[in-house]
Amino acid sequence: MDKTKFLENHLVRRHGTNCYKWDDLESKFGDKDLISMWVADMDFKTSEHVVSALMERISQGVFGYSNAPAEYWRIFSDWMETRHHFLLRKEWVRFSTGCVTGIAWAVNAFTNPGDACLILTPVYYPFHNVVTNNKRKLVKVDLTYHAGHFSMDFQAIEKAVIENDVKMFIQCSPHNPAGRVWTEEELEAVLEICKRHNVLVVSDEIHQDITMKGHPFIPAAAVRKGAYAEIVITLNSASKTFNLASLPHSHIIITNEALMKQYDDFASALNRTEINVLAVAATMAAYQHGGEWLDNALEIIGDNYDYLKYTLNAEAPDIATCALEGTYLAFLDMRKCVETGHLREFIQDRCRLAVDYGEWFGENWAGFVRLNLATDPAYVRQAVRNIVGELKRI
Ligand SMILES: Cc1ncc(COP(=O)(O)O)c(C=O)c1O
Structure with a gap:
């Protein structure tokens, strides 16, 4: 068109x-x-494919408790593979009602009150609030800025990690509002610091699909062929890409089995992690035909x-x-x-x-x-x- x-x-x-x-x-x-x-x-x-899928689902007239259908996994993993060269497995994925909720759940599942969580500022304001509202210690390191370009200050990051005994790094990738799509080298450098100091990484990748030509996005869990996947919790969703924010539905992707067990233990205490049938229908149509x-x-x-x-x-x-x-x-x-x-x-x-x-x-x-x-x-x-x-x- x-x-x-x-x-x-x-x-x-x-x-x-x-x-x-x-x-x-x-x-x-x-x-x-x-x-x-x-x-x-x-x-x-x-x-329009999303709108038709929603109409069709609504016309069933029944909105009882439901699962994501088997096709969901094929469609979602096809999208991740073709668009982002990431080979996804169903057992790595859990649902949440939005990426900010995903951050909040990860903070609660993997850290304790008082633990230090790092963010790189300027960054999307809920990153700040999620940490402080959950009574964790907020550690901020500014990105380096020069004439319209932002980059990460690896020395300052490592220093802050050591000095504050940081337990979790909440990363924005691509970065809102800096507009950066981090390169594999940049991601590797920051992930290496995290690995060295036992810091878990929550990678908010809600903007993964919104990239300009010449700036390929790499999921943190795929950096250097997955070398850091064991410390990464990835959050993504079709919502930012396809303008579906009022159909809250997102993914929490954890490849490390022990971390997934810890997450599931935490999530069982939340009780309601069911899917929203309309959001699932919209996500499938978006990834399949959008x-x-x-x-x-x-x-x-x-x-x-x-x-x-x-x-x-x-x-x-x-x-x-x-x-x-x-x-x-x-x-x-x-x-x-x-x-x-x-x-x-x-x-x-x-x-x-x-x-x-x-x-x-x-x-x-x-x-x-x-x-x-x-x-x-x-x-x-x-x-x-x-x-x-x-x-x-x-
Ligand atoms: C980096 C980032 N994460 C999360 C969100 C919001 O996600 P959700 O509505 O799924 O909580 C936004 C919205 O602008 C965002 O920019």
Whole structure:
């Protein structure tokens, strides 16, 4: 399908649908008339294959306790193999009701209150809350940042691991909001540190499918042919990829048998880990037939990013637009052109944009903003025009 046709068929005005993104502008930002570019979901309808599968399942009219069908495993493992060269086995997988829930369960299954958990900041804000809300000690190491590019500071990571006796590293891969798809070398280096110091790794890979050309994603459990799989707990889901966040359903993948036993002992105390039949139907249809939809969505996101980057580089060169290797979330460093204390006023009151602010992801990242690009190209153009125009007036 060409891009214009994709947009005609899938762009949707979500106002009045109880969505966080548009309908919560007033409660979240105090202004309902902003262009909404915060929260990570899409303004695209999901694949028509997903919609048909849901309709068909709904037409059965019975929603009693259910299992995932045998085909689920074939379809999910085919996706992981063809898209990510990862050979999955059914016995490695458990379900959870979302990746953040998966992190919370892993924290509870594998660490004790007071144990130290490491995150690399700036990072998706629930990573911070899950650790502190579960009464674990939060250890933060900043990513290294230079001119729009983020990388890991391995020395600082190892030092923090040793000094705090870290038990768990909660990793974001691909990284929200840094936009990085970690290379195999980077993943190997951080996993090696974890292995050396007996640190378990929870790898949140919810953005695994949203990568730009030339930036292949590698699951942490597949690094160096699985050399670190025994210390990795992987979390993934079709929800970010296919815009299904309100059908909570995700995977917890554990290849190490002893860890899986520990997880199952923990999970048995939770009692309810049944599947949601609609989420299962949607996930199967998405992984089986959604490839073309995803490829189209990625092209629109890539075009939106290119427009943003090239226009800002030309018209507002003091803004550093971070490289977008993965995710659909662009991170802009505005520190050279707007005083950080006035950034919210600039972005919201003058540019009329609702965005995620850098400090939400870590206190040292004020002055950055994150813009959601899985949206109408017209909104991206308007946002860029507003930023460039208002900068000229400062
Ligand atoms: C890295 C990351 N993990 C998890 C989530 C949310 O996942 P879920 O809705 O499955 O809890 C997001 C949403 O933006 C995310 O960016």
